[in-house]
Amino acid sequence: MDKKIIEKRVSDLWDDTVMIGQQIMLMSQAEQYDNREAFQNIVSEAALRSELMTCRMRHLLYEYTNVRKPNYLAEAAEMQGMAIREYPDMIEIEVPCLFPKRKQRLSSEYLTDPLYFMLDKYTDSHPIEKYTDCVVRMRL
Numbered sequence: 413m414d415k416k417i418i419e420k421r422v423s424d425l426w427d428d429t430v431m432i433g434q435q436i437m438l439m440s441q442a443e444q445y446d447n448r449e450a451f452q453n454i455v456s457e458a459a460l461r462s463e464l465m466t467c468r469m470r471h472l473l474y475e476y477t478n479v480r481k482p483n484y485l486a487e488a489a490e491m492q493g494m495a496i497r498e499y500p501d502m503i504e505i506e507v508p509c510l511f512p513k514r515k516q517r518l519s520s521e522y523l524t525d526p527l528y529f530m531l532d533k534y535t536d537s538h539p540i541e542k543y544t545d546c547v548v549r550m551r552l
Contacts, residue, residue, distance in 0.1 A: 421472050425465060435457060485525055498538060
């Protein structure tokens with residue numbers, strides 16, 4: 413275990429945590445003054461930083477502990493409320509979190525890694541056919 417690398421990564425996580433804490437305080441102020449645009453920008457920045465933090469923590473967990481990635485991703489999928497249900501002629505995949513932007517791979521890793529893991533595990537024991545038509549339904 414490289415102590416300096418771990419210290420640097422933990423320090424970066426702490427800096428992100430402090431920044432998110434400050435953004436949460438700013439959210440309260442922007443909401444109080446009914447400034448929707450400022451509120452939106454602050455919430456968006458804090459959410460993106462949180463997603464990146466999640467990915468960094470996962471990598472720290474995989475690299476420097478005995479936690480195996482598949483075990484953790486199964487728990488992450490469950491924690492995020494992801495589920496797969498099969499019906500005649502249809503498979504329903506529930507992903508309650510928002511879908512990330514396609515071009516921002518690192519910020520979407522928090523969602524796509526557990527989703528791909530869950531789908532892979534499901535198809536190991538439930539053979540599914542490839543569908544020619546697909547519908548994405550978003551529930552708000």
